[in-house]
Amino acid sequence: MAILSAFANPHRFMAFSNALLPWLGAGAAILITYSIWQGLYVLPPEAYQGDSARIMIVHVPAAWLSMGGYMGMAVASLVWFVWRHEIADVAAKSMAVFGAGYTAICLMTGAVWGKPTWGTWFQWDDARMVSVLVMFFIYVGYIALRAAMDTRQKAARAGAILAMVGAINVPIIKFSVDIWASLHQDASVLRLDGPAMAPEFLTPLLLGALGHTLLFAALVLVAMRAEVRLRRADALMMRRMAGA
């Protein structure tokens, strides 16, 4: 709670994020470049799927970040809803765009991986595919809902409620392959009995996922800093208009 309160102060947030951004950016650039190089040049063809398994290097981190980003947005929304910390609303709003972007990457790369592997781009009765598509629509709906509100307070409130209710979709996505019959394979990394993947595939995948996580964090911080500045500019303009 003390940490939350500390970052609720915009000045402290701006100073902290300014110091953190170069490290996040550098880490993301190194790790993502490494994972792409591994994915395109180093990984051997997979025993059953051949070269198409190289798509995993971009698809899996995107899938994790689409869910992780959503949980981040839902938690920030909860913090705003309970404690009314302005910076939590700024964080939730900023995460939505990048979460939607990573969900789009997950859906698109999944489709181009599915076509040569399963013989279909998308299966409408597959719980995993449809639940991820639903999450993409929730992200887009969240962004549209906020934009449709005429005050910032209304946008924050409506957005927070949608984000918190929509969080129910995250465990549905995660466990969909265990509960329902699915074309999609079962979890092969985040499993109770450990990853079921050869280390030569697992290492670049995990490092790539870390790189994309750092990139996500960096982009969210840049977007949050812009939003804080825009809100400060709006407040200045309002004060001047009131004084004029």
Add this chain to the structure above:
Amino acid sequence: MIPEFDHTGPFIWAAYAFSALVLGGLIAATFARASRAKAKLAALETEPDT
């Protein structure tokens, strides 16, 4: 040097290219917005109150 893949090569390139396009677009748009926000606030803060 361009790597050679089996018959799934076009799907692999499509996946990597789409990801690069989305992420590149997001990065460019985010920094452009950040730059506009910084300029807007700086202009307001340096402008004298009337």
